[in-house]
Amino acid sequence: MEKLVVELCMGSSCFARGNAQTLAALETFLKEEGLGERVELVGHLCLGACSKGPNLRIGETTYHGLDTACVLDLVSSALKEMGARA
Numbered sequence: 001m002e003k004l005v006v007e008l009c010m011g012s013s014c015f016a017r018g019n020a021q022t023l024a025a026l027e028t029f030l031k032e033e034g035l036g037e038r039v040e041l042v043g044h045l046c047l048g049a050c051s052k053g054p055n056l057r058i059g060e061t062t063y064h065g066l067d068t069a070c071v072l073d074l075v076s077s078a079l080k081e082m083g084a085r086a
């Protein structure tokens, strides 16, 4: 099964700006929704855009300034899109 690669920046800037909480929420969300097998969650040391953080990359696209709710929405949408393509 194709996995959605979600790269969450865990560098100090993004971590302090909210990705610490987002990581916890994302892990809980994936577990509760039974999506752990469909998502490969990767931590990054720095995505190279600290001033625009917190940052997240899904596939080839990097997203900036995301709060936790936005991250969960983006991951849900990307999974739906992937399901529609499969």
Ligand code: FES
Binding pocket: 009, 010, 011, 012, 013, 014, 015, 045, 046, 047, 048, 049, 050, 051, 053, 055
């Ligand atoms: S710490 Fe996240 S982009 Fe640098």
